Amino acid sequence: MDSFCQQLINGLALGSIYALIALGYTMVYGVxxxxxxxxxxxxxxxxxxxxxxxxxxxxxxxxxxxxxALVVMLLAAMICxxxxxxxxxxxxxxxxGRPKLTVLITAIGVSLLIEYSCQxxxxxxxxxxxxxxLISEKNLEFLGLTISSNDLVVVxxxxxxxxxxxxxVHRTRVGTAMRAVSFSxxxxxxxxxxxxxxxxFTFGLGSALAAVAGILYALKAPGIEPLMGIHPGLRAFVxxxxxxxxxxPGASLxxxxxxxxxxxxxxxxxxxxxxxxxxxxxxxLILLFKPAGLLGKSTIEKV
Amino acid sequence: MxxxxxxxxxxxxxxxxxxAFSGCNEGGGDAIVIGEFASLTGKEANFGTSSHEGTQLAVxxxxxxxxxxxxxxxxxxxxxxxxxxxxxxxxxxxxxxxxVVAVLGEVASGRSLEGAPICQQNGIPMISPASTNPKxxxxxxxxxxxxxxxxxxxxxxxxxxxxxxKVTKVAVFTDVKSDYSKGLAKFFKxxxxxxxxxxxxxxxxxxxxxxxxQLTTIKNANPEAVFVPGYYxxxxxxxxxxxxxxxxxxxxxxxxxEGADLLTIGKxxxxxxxxxTHYSPEAGSPKxxxxxxxxxxxxxxxxxxxxxxxxxxxxxILAEAIKTSGSTEGAKIxxxxxxxxxxxxxxxxxxxxxxxxxxxAAVILQVKDGxxxxxxxxxx
Numbered sequence: 001m002d003s004f005c006q007q008l009i010n011g012l013a014l015g016s017i018y019a020l021i022a023l024g025y026t027m028v029y030g031v032x033x034x035x036x037x038x039x040x041x042x043x044x045x046x047x048x049x050x051x052x053x054x055x056x057x058x059x060x061x062x063x064x065x066x067x068x069a070l071v072v073m074l075l076a077a078m079i080c081x082x083x084x085x086x087x088x089x090x091x092x093x094x095x096x097g098r099p100k101l102t103v104l105i106t107a108i109g110v111s112l113l114i115e116y117s118c119q120x121x122x123x124x125x126x127x128x129x130x131x132x133x134l135i136s137e138k139n140l141e142f143l144g145l146t147i148s149s150n151d152l153v154v155v156x157x158x159x160x161x162x163x164x165x166x167x168x169v170h171r172t173r174v175g176t177a178m179r180a181v182s183f184s185x186x187x188x189x190x191x192x193x194x195x196x197x198x199x200x201f202t203f204g205l206g207s208a209l210a211a212v213a214g215i216l217y218a219l220k221a222p223g224i225e226p227l228m229g230i231h232p233g234l235r236a237f238v239x240x241x242x243x244x245x246x247x248x249p250g251a252s253l254x255x256x257x258x259x260x261x262x263x264x265x266x267x268x269x270x271x272x273x274x275x276x277x278x279x280x281x282x283x284x285l286i287l288l289f290k291p292a293g294l295l296g297k298s299t300i301e302k303v
Numbered sequence: 304m305x306x307x308x309x310x311x312x313x314x315x316x317x318x319x320x321x322x323a324f325s326g327c328n329e330g331g332g333d334a335i336v337i338g339e340f341a342s343l344t345g346k347e348a349n350f351g352t353s354s355h356e357g358t359q360l361a362v363x364x365x366x367x368x369x370x371x372x373x374x375x376x377x378x379x380x381x382x383x384x385x386x387x388x389x390x391x392x393x394x395x396x397x398x399x400x401x402x403v404v405a406v407l408g409e410v411a412s413g414r415s416l417e418g419a420p421i422c423q424q425n426g427i428p429m430i431s432p433a434s435t436n437p438k439x440x441x442x443x444x445x446x447x448x449x450x451x452x453x454x455x456x457x458x459x460x461x462x463x464x465x466x467x468x469k470v471t472k473v474a475v476f477t478d479v480k481s482d483y484s485k486g487l488a489k490f491f492k493x494x495x496x497x498x499x500x501x502x503x504x505x506x507x508x509x510x511x512x513x514x515x516x517q518l519t520t521i522k523n524a525n526p527e528a529v530f531v532p533g534y535y536x537x538x539x540x541x542x543x544x545x546x547x548x549x550x551x552x553x554x555x556x557x558x559x560x561e562g563a564d565l566l567t568i569g570k571x572x573x574x575x576x577x578x579x580t581h582y583s584p585e586a587g588s589p590k591x592x593x594x595x596x597x598x599x600x601x602x603x604x605x606x607x608x609x610x611x612x613x614x615x616x617x618x619x620i621l622a623e624a625i626k627t628s629g630s631t632e633g634a635k636i637x638x639x640x641x642x643x644x645x646x647x648x649x650x651x652x653x654x655x656x657x658x659x660x661x662x663x664a665a666v667i668l669q670v671k672d673g674x675x676x677x678x679x680x681x682x683x
Contacts, residue, residue: 003523006548010515119344119384126344126384128536130568139549146549221512221540223568225346231512266516273479273506275516 002144007267008260013151013220015259016158020213021236022243022251023165024206030182030246031202034100037107038087039210040233041114042080044226046211047131047218048124049076054132069134073215077208084207085200093196118226131222134215154216161209162252169248174201182246235262242283244296253294258283334377335370335631337362337621338397340408340418345385346510346536349562350410350610354432355380357614358407360601361622371625378618379403383414390417398425404631405429407617410610411534411559412436412483419446426633428640430621432613433581435558436486440659445633447640447659449616449648450581451683453483456557457490459579459665459681460530464555465499467679468577470527473555474503476517476541478533481509487532487557495530502526507541509534514541515548522550530555535562539569546572553577561609566673573670577678581609582650583666585677594649608675609650616648 021043028036050072054063057075061068091110095103119126138149169175177198180188189195217232218224239258243250258279265271265278286294339358342351362378370376379401383389390409397403398421406422406429409415415434422429423443431439431448435456440446464470473495478484492501503524505517518541521529529545531538531554538560545554553576560578584595584606594615598607607615623646624639625631646653653661664682668675 003519006519007516010513010519014513014515121344126346127348128346128564128568130564130570137547139547141549146547148547150547217512220544222543223512223536223540223564227510228512231510262513263516267520269503269505269520272517272520273508 003267005143006145007263009145009147009151011260011263012256013154013259014263015256016155017213017217017220017232017255018236018239018259019252019255020158020161020209020216021232022240022255023162023248024210025237025240026243026245026248026251027178027202027206029240031178031185031199032092032103034103035107035237036087036092036203036206037104037233037237038091038110038114039206040229040236041111041118042084042087042207042229043210043214043217043233044118044224044229045083045114046076046080046214047224047228048118048226049079049211050134050215050218051129051131051224054134064133064136066135072134073212076215077211080211080214081204081208084203084210087207088200088203093199115226115230124226126226128223128225131218131224133222134219137219150219154220157212157216161212165205165209165248168205174198178202238280238283242286242293244293247293247295250293250295257294334375335372335625336377336379336401336403337618338394338401338403338406338408339378339380340383340390340393340397340406340414341380342385342409342411342414343380343382345383347385347411347534347562349535349564350433351382351385353562353608353610354408354410354614354617356602356605357432357598357607357611357616358618360598361615361618363601364597365618365622371622372629372631376622383409385411385414387413388417390414391421394418394421398422398427403427404625404633405621405636407432407614407621409434410613411481412439412486413481415439416442416482419443422446426637428621428624428633428636430617430640432617433558433610434483436482437658437660438482438486444641444659445637447620447655449620449650449653449661450558450613451663451665452660453486453557454490455683456579456665457487457492457532458494459667460555460557461491461494461499462681463577463579463667464495464528464530468528468553471499472502472525472527473499474505474521474524474526474529475501476514476521476529476531476533477504477506478509478537479506481534483557483559484509484532484534487559488530491530491532507533507537509537511537512540514544518545518548518550521545522548526552528553528555532557532559534559535565536568539565539573542569542572542576558609561668561675563608566670569670570673574673576670577667579665579667579681581663581665582612583609583668583675583677584612586666586680587649588647588651590647591649591651612649616650616653619648620646620653 024039118124140147177193181198239254240251243254261279266275341355381393410433412434415431419442423445435453477488556578558580561580628635628639643655667678
């Protein structure tokens with residue numbers, strides 16, 4: 001039972017990070033109907049921004065410390081929001097109205113471009129770098145379980161951001177505009193919504209979330225390198241599909257579920273090697289019965 | 304805008320093509336060209352950097368002493384980014400384009416196993432500085448190594464756990480992506496299970512960032528020590544997450560742990576852990592001491608680790624073979640290498656046995672106060 005609860009906590013902490021990343025995938029899909037593969041690399045850029053920012057922030061605020069960590073996270077999120085908007089303007093906007101496949105392939109190209117240029121010596125280099133301790137980490141003993149304070153921080157930050165996302169999408173003007181563009185870009189444009197601005201905002205928001213996810217991921221495993229985004233990025237993409245792509249609560253649910261599946265599969269002796277195979281086999285099963293994802297609605301393609 | 308973007312693309316394209324051409328240099332006429340492939344960047348960059356620095360120092364010393372067969376030695380080094388698949392390409396390139404007489408490399412067994420068949424097919428001798436998986440030299444009679452092999456290293460750590468740490472229950476955590484890790488885990492288990500008990504066996508994939516699922520299972524098996532035959536970057540993260548789960552028993556490992564980043568990433572988490580490796584600068588022969596001095600003088604006071612010493616030895620043993628054979632022909636160098644006996648090297652006396660492996664002692668180091676401390680030497 002102890003082991004079950006411990007794995008539950010491990011899985012929730014991992015799943016929360018997947019959920020945060022999955023939100024970015026799902027939001028972009030919602031407005032533009034394509035998968036932004038460069039999202040995983042924005043996550044990596046978020047972690048690296050924090051890496052380079054923290055010595056500067058340390059001069060003003062104590063690090064490790066909550067205040068300093070928040071400032072680092074905020075600045076990294078802003079940088080990545082900028083990067084996300086820039087990627088959209090440079091790479092995707094010129095292809096607006098072209099076949100979806102063109103944009104999809106461009107997204108893969110952008111992703112590879114970021115990964116491999118960051119591996120160059122003159123940028124970050126391919127070596128793993130030690131990530132600074134932003135929040136001092138403690139072990140909490142609780143009913144025979146050992147919980148790392150980092151895991152609690154991850155779950156807490158994710159919960160707050162999910163609530164904030166829900167608020168933005170459902171309770172603000174720009175959120176309403178996002179939903180309108182998602183529903184029908186043409187009709188939204190006719191109603192006087194500046195589609196480009198809404199799309200830019202969506203990319204910025206998603207990328208800011210990715211930056212925070214990157215930092216949380218780096219707190220969990222404090223060694224960062226330019227390819228660190230690939231693994232969680234792929235998982236989060238699958239989580240978004242599992243939850244029903246384009247659906248925000250679905251992405252969170254998918255992320256949590258995938259994190260839990262991976263953790264429970266990984267804890268089985270002799271099968272830990274197959275953790276991804278087991279997790280993904282279950283996903284395929286779910287999608288066989290619910291092709292639109294857990295919370296997605298099946299829609300008929302308009303021809 | 305479109306025009307401008309297009310010209311930008313053209314410009315970058317031209318620059319790329321130009322830089323590709325500028326990389327072309329024909330094999331040297333007046334020099335003896337030796338190839339080296341190493342993980343200079345990427346996950347195991349500490350390994351490649353150290354072994355390369357050792358090799359570089361050896362080549363400089365050889366040239367300062369007049370070179371080989373009246374010619375200077377030129378070292379061509381290629382980086383494989385610590386990635387699978389790259390080594391085969393660059394070894395092909397070294398042999399076909401640079402026309403090297405011999406190849407030195409790699410530290411990681413998996414990547415040596417990529418280069419070895421190519422050297423074997425082309426009749427080019429290859430010396431691995433630090434690959435310990437037995438399969439590396441089993442590739443063929445042109446492949447050598449200057450280090451011990453994992454059956455020995457695994458037994459050393461199994462005996463250390465049993466006799467020095469007095470533990471009877473050990474968990475093993477293996478990197479399934481690495482030939483080195485799988486081999487070392489197997490030999491450790493064989494050695495330890497004779498009198499002790501392996502309470503849990505779990506796997507991870509090199510490059511993973513979340514190990515808590517497996518570590519939770521390991522913790523619940525109540526081991527007295529955990530053997531992790533991995534590479535330092537993964538080990539550091541594993542150790543941090545193990546501490547977060549309250550798994551505070553000693554962790555043990557092999558020579559894959561010896562990278563400076565084990566300490567910079569792992570920090571306090573790796574404190575008190577043990578690993579076996581090839582050499583310690585604290586315990587060496589006169590030749591070893593001379594190497595430490597020369598290395599410190601060349602690299603701004605940096606203390607050489609085992610990979611640096613083995614990189615140095617691999618180049619020195621090759622130079623000796625070229626000297627004694629009086630030739631740069633692959634077959635002749637190979638015969639001279641195979642006859643190596645009691646060669647006085649930085650890491651101790653090297654004799655290559657009939658399977659082209661060095662028979663040498665291992666040392667056990669402990670992480671103490673943020674540094675690697677010498678504990679004991681174990682002879683074969």
